[in-house]
Amino acid sequence: MLLLDLIEGKPIKRTPIWLMRQAGRYLPEYRAIKERHTFLEMCHDPELVFEITMQPLRRFDLDAAIIFSDILILAEAIGVPVDFLPEPHIQQPLRSASDVAKLATHNVQHRIGFLLEAIRRVRQGLPEEKALLGFAGAPFTVAAYMVEGKGSKDFVEVKRLMYQNKTVFRDLLAKVGEALVPFLQAQIEAGCNLVQIFDSWASVLSFDDYCEFALEAVRPVIMALKAQKAPVIYYINGAAPYLGVLKETGADVISIDHRTNPRHAIEALQGLVLQGNMDPAVLLADEAVIREQARKTLRAFKGAKGHIFNLGHGVLKETSVEAIECLVDEVHRA
């Protein structure tokens, strides 16, 4: 498995590639499913999850599939229902110690049968050399969503809680972390070869707050997963301010966004495999630009211990299928 070989430091024939949100709205066959089902139906039905997860693999020679799901499936599994309107919306956001106390973090693996069933099917349907990624949101990101109740620009509610009721917020992070371990372990046991933890929102924090809250909360999760012998990728959108401490997450791979300079990441994260980081908007340009920027990204990571080609963020819905074909082809050629 190219992806695992790279992470384990074995010799590899070329740079592996997969794309965040490779199953998504840019694909006509995804949109066809989306027209007939709500987002939660899509997440809850193992057959649909299987189908959507496999869609990009049928079109493109990618080195990994990532199970189709949402980081808020964990919120739902610990007792915080989420609507998708289509943006995620939590009717009763958490704001107090008693809200946090009510979270049902035990045996979370028993409440995600649909996801585990889908993972088993995908692993069976995937060619042996392709990796299957499980995933989850990092404690800070999931907690922030549960406190904020929806997407946010300023994260007023989560920061109000964090600055004013540090203990309650820490309890919340710890509870999410406790649930995350069996949540990801179950995905690995069901057939995922590695997992990616998305800290999509951690970069709203100052450096000190990142260290005190986001990093402190994700580290024990990653440490607990190490026992599973499945590698962990940690993705943080807006990684630049925190590069100097990301090694402390314990992750095997750090996945960086396109704003983060690969050179800075290589310097700060010696000895770690890096993933990233072409701007997803490059895929809106023509073939020549895509090929040039893909080569530039490959060159930029030359000094890293290893490089998994990815975008700095998810595939944009405006992307064409031809753009992805061209990108995969260029990475294969290199």
Add this chain to the structure above:
Amino acid sequence: MLLLDLIEGKPIKRTPIWLMRQAGRYLPEYRAIKERHTFLEMCHDPELVFEITMQPLRRFDLDAAIIFSDILILAEAIGVPVDFLPEPHIQQPLRSASDVAKLATHNVQHRIGFLLEAIRRVRQGLPEEKALLGFAGAPFTVAAYMVEGKGSKDFVEVKRLMYQNKTVFRDLLAKVGEALVPFLQAQIEAGCNLVQIFDSWASVLSFDDYCEFALEAVRPVIMALKAQKAPVIYYINGAAPYLGVLKETGADVISIDHRTNPRHAIEALQGLVLQGNMDPAVLLADEAVIREQARKTLRAFKGAKGHIFNLGHGVLKETSVEAIECLVDEVHRA
């Protein structure tokens, strides 16, 4: 003038403080004006601009006023009308070479009489020891707004243009830059003691793209302003990836957001005065937290050549007047 003395390296008795968006929705007297006027009416009426600019200075012992306006007033002045609904909205966003060619960048100073008149009044009404700041958006940020047409998460349109039609995008940046110089010079001539250039959106760019487009476009503007002998503050929201090249902007002061680690900024920007960077959300907490975090911010900038206390971003509308009082008091005590 405390602020200018600091920038000029003269001895000062304490750290100066002003706050981005110190005139704004958190103030009841601002909301009272806003109820009776549209946002554009407020920007276009010298008396209202005077009034709104002075409001925070009447309440708090701040060291500077910043003229009330909007970065898109420049767009309007070069022939791109903007509606505020209340979010900025441009009916005919720029997308082509001919759109760019139509921009009326000459003599922009003749089309901002309302703003210059307001500046004259404020400078007259302001105590001598308080600085008056003029401002503008940086070329990339203004250009991005004009191409995108509204706020954006992914900046699909501006990046599509940037990657696909580099020449058109460069022309656009150059044209905005050409207009910016007289726009800011006129503000200085009317009475502003210094100016701040906001590159609020530049941090959507990769390091290389930042250097190639945003930095290249703002540098000549700042260089041209140097002749005016009014100091220039360059603010970039999400500064961390670019710290190593921000000195090349030529700005006298670099203003950093709250995600950027002051220690990294001090290291990268030796010899420059820094401004920032307390998380605006701290002001939602109680007095003890505000005072503690204010002292922490002051300590964090101790190694800089000079420090202007500010937030990492604008005052949040949820902020209380008492929170600002408490912050200003703590900075004065230190």
